[in-house]
Amino acid sequence: MTFKSILDEIENNLNKILGELSIHDVKFSVEPAKSGFGDVSSNVSFLLAKQLKKNPKDIADMLSERFQNCTNTLVMRSEAHPSGYLNFYADWGKLSQLILSESYLDEFGDVDIGKNTAIVVEHTSVNPNKALHIGHIRNIVIGDTVSRILKKANYKVNILNYVDDSGLQVADIIVGFKHLGFAEEPPHGKKFDHYCGDDVYVKTTEKYGADPSLERIRNNVLKELENGDSETARFADKITRKVLAGQLETCWNLDVFYDCLNFESQIIRSGLWSEIFEELKAMSLIEFEKEGKNAGCWVIRGEDNEEDKVIVRSNGTATYIAKDIPYAAWKLGLLDDPFNYEKYEKKQPDSRDLWQTTLKKNNPISQNFTGEKVVTVIDSRQARLQKIITSLMGKFKSMPDAYVHLGYESVTLSSETAKTLGLDTEGKQAQMSGRRGLYVNADSVYELLKEKTKEETKKRHSEMSPSEIEKIAHNVSVATLRYEMIKQDLDKIITFDLTKSLSLEGDTAPYIQYTCARASRILEKSDRIPTIDVDFSLLKEKSEIDLIKNIGLFNLQVRDAANNLSPKVIARYCHDLAVAFNSFYENAKVLELGDVNLENSRLCLVNSFKITLERALDLLGITAPDRM
RNA sequence: GGGCCUAUAGCUCAGCAUGGAUAGAGUGUUGGACUUCUAAUCCAAUGGUCAAGGGAUCGAAGCCCUUUGGGCCCA
Structure with a gap:
């Protein structure tokens, strides 16, 4: 139950008091207090001020007095602050025991928001024609961290990576290979994805200006890509898979893993589009435009002041958004699954199975990577398109927030x-x-x-x-890389x-990891195995209480992070924990105190801190070394 | 022309969802702490008209409106 226990106790008692006063439906807060104002604060008196026509301080006084008569196990005393806040002081002897003994359990920090329902997180989704750059890493790290947080919040998370293997960018490098004579093998020592991005892609697109005929060639390539049987498509498949392999290596190195790879080319060839196209028509979600500039097109009407969005052009070809609609619906499990599945050619380093979609019919294996809810991590430049998808999915599935676009701003270069x-x-x-x-x-x-x-x-x-x-x-x-991508x-x-990115001091990952190394060192030198069979009331220094309090906030932070899909919350929590530990480290010695009981109690705290920080860091995909 | 995001210390950012106490970190600058569990650390000083203006409120960094600067998307 952790620190939440005392919050719940206070909330219950306050509700009881309000009930006695015949006051109902007041949504007051009960929160961890700002430093210097006790342990827990409530704004309840402010909210009652108008209703009772008294000033907040008088109400706080009254409530505080009544609070003394309630059954309190974890609250030592309450206090009305002159400002009107109602502050509470914990009985740390009891609360410490509660928090620290729970911190040893495997499920410490777990919250149950997901109720074990399936949720899809799609991230990465980089065109397979180049190596991952630092901007892609922001997407990947956000997606991976959110996935880890959702798992902790009891969701069954399916992590997808959408591979756009039939778009313009792939066509560009195919033009380079097929028509500009780029060698199929990279120069010695260069990763294939780097070669495709740095050399083939950049140099090919450079030439478009000088040679307009290349554009025509590219468009032909693009058409051939849509037809899976063409020689060009087979060649492109070979190339993009090699690039993808390079990209995955980069991700795996950062401890980012997936459940399934979805290939755009297969979505196009699967016939999902025509299936959903009919459905869209049947539900009148799209309309055939008879006049104006979009005459002859199928469009989605723009909401509010927005422009109509063309879905199928007057010449019958689908726009790129047409690929996103069936994919989104597929992710939500709204369509019959046209895919079979096979294992990816390489094993992921964390030994989690990595599957990929296939349209091959031999030896069919089915899998289910869909979810009740879908989180799609894409940068906010795609917000307009994603808004359309979100709104469409809202009409297909009558669950609020079933499809969420998790947008983020881009990474620019100084x-x-x-x-x-x-x-x-x-x-x-x-x-x-x-x-x-x-x-x-x-x-x-x-x-x-x-x-x-x-x-x-x-x-x-x-x-x-x-x-x-x-x-x-x-x-x-x-x-360091991961932390920099999510701390803001x-x-x-x-x-x-x-x-500047190479800085290892201040609010950085190494700062946090360093506290783990310090804690490890203490535990290692103590020659004892810390237990929870200690006297918790010996831990009464401010720095000790602060550290315990922070440890006790873990599940509240996970809840906050999961509810808001906010990786930053956990990053800040890890930092707060580290700061609290460093303060403890400076102020309270652990070893060779000449007081075995106190030593044991502090060892228990150090161990509890280390376990908790490691768990929190794990949500960020960060491992803390024992020495550094 | 329409839409989205953003503005808080010299710099990079928390806080804003759910208004209430003394607006917090890091970095920078200056000074201090290693014979003591790891100094990738800690302590102190320095630094703020919370972009501007208006509004509702007993009370605004936060809510509403307007304007301006920056970024992006669409046309």
């Missing part, structure tokens, strides 16, 4: 970083562009981080084996700067 890539932006930040070769590859950032972390680790631990240093550097680099709000633009 002017300095843009300059190192050869673009002078006159001090402004720059949008990344795969086409123009203006991006920073995720693999390169990881490598740079790892080199720097290795140096730092060597400096501190000259005795360490290279393999151990390698492992620490890997953990710290992955953590989704609707804030991240300006990526190659130099």
